[in-house]
Amino acid sequence: MPSVKPRPPAPLYEQIRQLIVAALAAGEWRPGDALPSEAALAARFGASAGTVRRALDELTAANIVERRQGSGTFVATHAAPRQQFRFLRLVADDEARGFTRELLSCRRLRATADIARALGLRTSEPVIEVRRLLHRRERPVVLDELWLPERHFEGLSAEVIAAHPGTLYALFESRFGVHMVRAEEKLRAVAATPEAAALLRVPLAEPLLSVERLAYTYGDRPVELRRGLYHTSADHYLNELN
Structure with a gap:
């Protein structure tokens, strides 16, 4: 041998x-x-x-x-101005800048098999689900759903999110000591479901960009699974290739 x-x-x-x-x-x-x-x-x-x-x-x-x-x-810190939207690549065609955030829900639930697999958890282990809308030009442009292992984010609630003036990643960093250092994304085109169409104020079956992101902290530990639906009629998704 x-x-x-x-x-x-x-x-x-x-x-x-x-x-x-x-x-x-x-x-x-x-x-x-x-x-x-x-x-x-x-x-x-x-x-x-x-x-x-x-x-x-x-x-x-x-x-x-x-x-x-x-x-x-x-x-590096997500509280720094140039880092705040490091993982949000939606660029306005009319050069409008910034987003406003609308929290839809924040709740504790049990991880489904696909969420557990992505985050390296046991099926049914507690996670925190956050749903929100990002608005630009007073119109919703992103419907975000994200899941976090509760063991790293104990105490996260709608009240905590609402009281924080900055981005979620800056909140995760300052309150829970979890710093996102890199992310992997998968993109595909989808048709708006009835719920997504109502929330994003678009026609049923309107083309949307689906972005699934898995974010990692130090040591390549996955700590956030995020699925976003992007309405790109007046924006585009920017990816810089080096």
Whole structure:
């Protein structure tokens, strides 16, 4: 039987990147906090400043940290203006900016098989379901449904959401210590159901864009499943490819 060759160790900068992410997951630095200087991190990890800089470059590219000229490196936060709509890619054709939010419901329920599978839960484990409309130009443009593991969001309620002035991701970050660092999306065209047509104020069977998003926190743990219906008659979905 042929022997299996051991996998070579990851490059040092990748090991340091993983150690920084582990420290973030453990809460050593919270969103918005400044990281130690490159020299301090180099001393901590026993590496050169150049190797630490390479690790921070990787984290910056992944939007986990951000560099601020003359100020240092900070943990990325959804409370920052340019991060608030990082995962919302609906762009107005008439350059209208911003959304208003209408909460439809927030309730506790048992995870269905597909929700449990996506979030790595047991079937029937408690989740929190949030339904809301996003409006632009005083018209609804997105019907959002999202599911969150209750064990990470205990105490989330309609009252808590209504009292928070910022985005949901900023609320999750500040109140529950859950920071969304990346997301995977699936898009397809669908026809508006009677309920969706009524809420989005469109004709029955109107074409809509269905966007299913699975968002992850540190350590690639899925912590939010979101399904949105987008009315794109006066908007388009923007995806920047590098």
